Amino acid sequence: MNLLHPPAPGRPMLSVTIHDVAPSTWPACERVMDAVRAVADVPMTLLVVPRYHLRPSNHAFEQRLEALQAQGHELALHGYSHLDDGEPANWVDHVRRRWYTAGEGEFSALSQDEALRRLHAGARWFARRGWPLHGFVAPAWLMSRGTWQALDQLPLSYTATLRAVYSLPQAQRITSACLAFSTRTAWRRAVSLPRNAWVAARWHAQPLVRFELHPHDADHRLIRQCWSGRLRALLAEREARTVHAAVATLRQHGRNEPAWGARP
Structure with a gap:
C-alpha cells in the first residue's frame, strides 16, 4: 500500500x-505495529x-525509524526523557503525577x-538525523502553562x-475522540474497556x-481485540492519516474551533 497518497477532502x-x-520499548512497539498491520x-x-528514561538511542533503532519515515509514517516528539523529575505540590498533584502517570508526566x-530547553533539545535531536518534525505530544498528554507558552516559540504545526x-x-x-488504554495492572485494563466504549459511542x-x-x-488479548475491532470497523468509513496530515487537512477546510481554556 502506498502511504504517501494525499487525503481526500x-x-x-x-x-x-x-x-x-x-530502543528499550521497540520490541513491544513493533508488536503493536504488527497488530495494526494485521488489520490494515x-x-x-x-x-x-x-x-527515554535517560537511556541513549542507538544506530539500529534510528535506522528503523528512518525507514518507516521514508515509507510515509510520521515521527513526532514525545518529550525528551519521559520522566517527571519534579516534586508534586500537594496530594492531588501527587496522585496525578505519581499514580496516574507513574512519574512519567515530564511536562506536567x-x-x-x-x-523550552527540553523542546529545543528534542528538536535538535530530530534535526541532527535529518527528520522533519511537525508535532509534539507530551507524555500522558499533561502540559503545564509554561509548556503551552514554550510551544509558541517552536515551528511546530500541532500538539495534542x-x-x-x-x-x-x-x-x-x-x-x-481518543481511544487509549492503561495496561499496567489487571484492574486498569478492566476499566479501560468500558471507558473506551463510552468514547466510541x-x-x-x-x-x-x-x-x-x-x-x-x-500483549493483552481483550485490549487488542477492543482496539483492533474498532479500527477495522472505522476504516470502512474513515481515512487513516498521520496526525500531521489530518491536522493539515482540517486546517485547510476550516474544521476547528477557538481553543478556549486551552492554556491552563
Whole structure:
C-alpha cells in the first residue's frame, strides 16, 4: 500500500499513534505495529522519545525509524526523557503525577524556560538525523502553562491532549475522540474497556478519531481485540492519516474551533 497518497477532502479521518517509541520499548512497539498491520497497512504517527528514561538511542533503532519515515509514517516528539523529575505540590498533584502517570508526566509542571530547553533539545535531536518534525505530544498528554507558552516559540504545526488536537501556532482546538488504554495492572485494563466504549459511542460526529496505542497494547488479548475491532470497523468509513496530515487537512477546510481554556 502506498502511504504517501494525499487525503481526500471532506472525509472523516482516523489516526493511529504509537506512544513511547525508544530502543528499550521497540520490541513491544513493533508488536503493536504488527497488530495494526494485521488489520490494515495504514500510515502511523510514532511518538519518539530521544532519551527515554535517560537511556541513549542507538544506530539500529534510528535506522528503523528512518525507514518507516521514508515509507510515509510520521515521527513526532514525545518529550525528551519521559520522566517527571519534579516534586508534586500537594496530594492531588501527587496522585496525578505519581499514580496516574507513574512519574512519567515530564511536562506536567515545567516552567516556560525548562519546557523550552527540553523542546529545543528534542528538536535538535530530530534535526541532527535529518527528520522533519511537525508535532509534539507530551507524555500522558499533561502540559503545564509554561509548556503551552514554550510551544509558541517552536515551528511546530500541532500538539495534542487526551481530548483534542491543537493546530499551532494559534492553538486552534480540533475536538478529537481518543481511544487509549492503561495496561499496567489487571484492574486498569478492566476499566479501560468500558471507558473506551463510552468514547466510541460519542465519536461519530468528530472529524478525527485517534487510536493512541502504547507499547503493551498488543500483549493483552481483550485490549487488542477492543482496539483492533474498532479500527477495522472505522476504516470502512474513515481515512487513516498521520496526525500531521489530518491536522493539515482540517486546517485547510476550516474544521476547528477557538481553543478556549486551552492554556491552563
